[in-house]
Amino acid sequence: MNSDFSALNDKLSILGMSAKYDASCSSSGSSRKNPGGSGNAVAAGICHSWGEDGRCISLLKVLQTNICSFDCAYCINRKSNDIPRAVFSPAELADLTMQFYKRNYIEGLFLSSAVLKNSDYSMELMLKTVSLLRNVHRFGGYIHLKVMPGADPLLIKRAGFLVDRISANIELPTGESLSLLAPDKKPDKLIGSIKDISSNIRESVDEYRFKRSVTYAPGGQSTQMIIGATPETDKTILNLTESLYKKLSLKRVYYSAYVPVTESSLLPAITKPPLLREHRLYQADWLLRFYGFKAHEILNDEYPNLDMRIDPKTAWAMRNYHLFPVEISTASYEEILRIPGIGVQSAQRIIKARRFSKLTFEDLKKIGVVMKRAKYFLSCSGKMMNSNFSHDLILAEAGGLYSEIKISELREGQLPLFREQSIPPIEIAQEI
């Protein structure tokens, strides 16, 4: 490698390391056509690789610079942290993106930045990079741009017309936590940016109805918050998530389990990031987005935190056992969707298949229902599958792992299968 390349290599290493704690890498939601150069976007998104942490690598996730004038306690790039610093020139980063893209390493660019000088200055640098890609390289691949905290609304407006997805980090679940850990970031300004973006998207959609115009961030808006650095309950987090989806029409809310990158008296002394909690929150997030659940059904004052031992849908079903069993031959799609062990695809297949014949347990299994889970919650033509339930069987099914559950949490007699005070554990990787 000659010295130019070796300098580029070091720079990408520094600015990749500084970007990696951002959760999102999604390249979905946009179907941008190739503008006559290189690249297009595919609505479903495409993962190109997976790192050793099992996270998908879809976009070149990198910072324009990691030189920062802010000092947020949870952040690796805070100005008081002693790490190597670097800046990409817009041309350099645009070229590198094209080189990676044509080799099919990546689906596009996820560009974020630390606050060099001030928010607007860094934002302008990023816009230069993106504009080079779109207008000089005629690049049609996916671009996700992170908005700088408190950036000028005009810059935010310009950015959205160049990129596929745009996001502003909400950072922490409450304003109090934010003021404590990130004194340079103003909660009302962060929310202000999110609101600006959401009204830009709405306007552009309205205009689109009348005439053909450029769409503002066709892949929508997302945001991210850190989980486990501050004392909020899952209920607070999930309620916030719900209002971001409902009131501000966000496409995705990402949770990022707090990784201790620094020692501070303001931060909890943990050694491992709360990955299981993050996973449960994502499961609950899916219930909000695809399963017709409301946040208050999943968590309330009586149950302010998600149960780490079981997925939130099963937990909900156990608390509401009076709604079960659901009869497969007559129940609505929405009811079927709420049965543990049945996902969106299986529910749709059931609705289609039951028009032609009465479905049996065997049919359900072949359709893709996880009967191991679902059998306690459904009936076919009035019959339930499981009459001779055995505790040992459940244990065997679960591979010998199981957790205890407090029987007092369940109303007496409602849940015969759990009389033994044990439940099958749910594999962490299992989808709801």
Add this chain to the structure above:
Amino acid sequence: MNIYVYDGNFDSLISLCAELIASKITPENIMTEDKSHGYLFDKIYLSFNQNLYDRLNSRLNQISKTAYAHICAAFLSETEGMEIKIFNYIQTVLRLSLEKNISQQKIDDYLENFADSSIRELNQLSKKVYIERHRFLGLIRFSELSDKTLYAQFEPDHNISLLLAPHFKQRLPKDNWIIHDIARGIGAVYDKEKNDYILCGLENTAGIIYSEEENAFRQIWQRYWKEIAIPERKNPKCQLNFMPKRYWKHLTETENLNR
């Protein structure tokens, strides 16, 4: 026992299915000559019939374009026993279309009835193929050759070159590129002057000459790939789940790690 043997071409399989259905024969199995060596007797050869092929082919397209696409994908799976699944599926589709007063909507709905085994089995095959296609939209790795051609080798489980090529034609129309299925000795070769690709037999070549910059970008990507993982979240099981080891050989980022 009646085992029907065909030459491995899609057209021949369709012609054979048409002939069996027309003569109301239910075959025990359908397979290619090389797979039928274990069977000495009861092998039946039917020659290609252009007329029957044309009729069934256009009939299927007419009934449902989606069904036809599923049949093609199932064929490309190249899995054992796919022929008889295709035969059963075609039978179901035809029977359905002959029902009295059946609406297009009802046909489309029935084709998604997974309680019917002929439909489920074919859909499962086609899904496998499309899942692998989607994987390789991401996992194809091009290297830049000295003449700037982008060249990728890969070894998919199913014969998906034909399904990948249109994607890369849209994406990289200004570069010459080749995706080379080295397991099957075939490839899609795209010519930017003609703005089109052809699918053809390609021999494996030892003398590949890369562009001057190629090695530098490989190294930069390899280091980035390694460092982007968060050590506190290490989860190789999850990584392997999405990116099985059998693909690593042809990935730029894992070329030195594969063992």
